[in-house]
Amino acid sequence: MSLYHLQKLLYQLNRDPELQQRFLEDKEAVLEKYKLDEEELAAVKKPDIGLLYILGVNGQILMHYAAMCGYAWPEYIQAMRDALEEHGNVRAGLYVTTDGKGAI
């Protein structure tokens, strides 16, 4: 687990249009600069927004990445709900502090 680095990647993508462009052109070149494990790399590349939520990415970071990936708002919310069904509770981060289900 490297939630810090995963969130850092998404934070930097969210605020930097040039990095976004480089990422869209060559994901591997951008991703190799971050210490991510295989599951995180796969979730970012796919993108699997629901799994990123389960891995613990803060929604305030994740919603912008979802928008960047073309998710409409209802699709974004549904992706997280589906992921809770598929993967079980959130594994790390802020949403794990209560029952691990995040907001629900």
Place this chain on the structure above:
Amino acid sequence: MSLVFAGVCSHGPGMTGRKDMADSDDVETLYAAMDNMREALEASRPDALVVIAAEHFANFFMNNMPAYCMGMAEDYEGPIEDPAWLGIERTSVPGNPDLSRRLIERTMQDSDVAYAEEWKFDHGIMVPLHFLTPRYDLPVIPVNINCQGPPITPLHRAWAFGQALRKACDSVPERIAVVGTGGISHWPATPDSGKINEPWDRDFLQRWAANDRARLLDYTDEQTYLEAGQGGFEIRTFIAVSGATEGSTASILYYRPIPIFAVGCTVGIVDLEVAN
């Protein structure tokens, strides 16, 4: 001069970005309330607007997270979000570095704040500005209170920051307006987005309108997280405004839970006694 205006409002990105998905009466009444707030702000003839916000990882991250930060830039760009997603065009917002510096120096006498000469606005500031200064012609001085990445500042420190900011406002010749912007109970950007604890919100707003320090500080983060969600941590922005206006009660112009905007939308104005 002094503080000539103080108020609070919501900043949910849905307020602009998802207005077409909302009930038209919700949109019309909320927009009318924001318009009333703009008119009150303009009537106070401010020279600058201090926005006390709770940004969402637009500038500050867990690599170096300030509990409090004030902007000291010539100008600010925003929104960082896709303009189409947020429903607000990307623009440049004027700052006032000289005034910022004087306010920061005075605030630092009583509160430890970081400063930033570079700052990109996210919806947390752009949504309020879209309504309150739609021509982006009033110099803005942004303040951020970290409400997103724990550990976060205790509530009593948010009050103390507000007090320190007030002393700073009173120490400069300019007319200063302060707007705090945050959610009350809400679970933004999570699977439970749209959930709103209305009784909790109304109770909080009662405490806020009464400027009741003891009751405003009488929350633990554990309790707030359970009852008001992650978004409830943003009450710090409201509490800072209360600290800045200690002794003055306030009026709630608007409160209505609007689930598609993911928050109980709120507009409040402090009943300040201002000498013209």
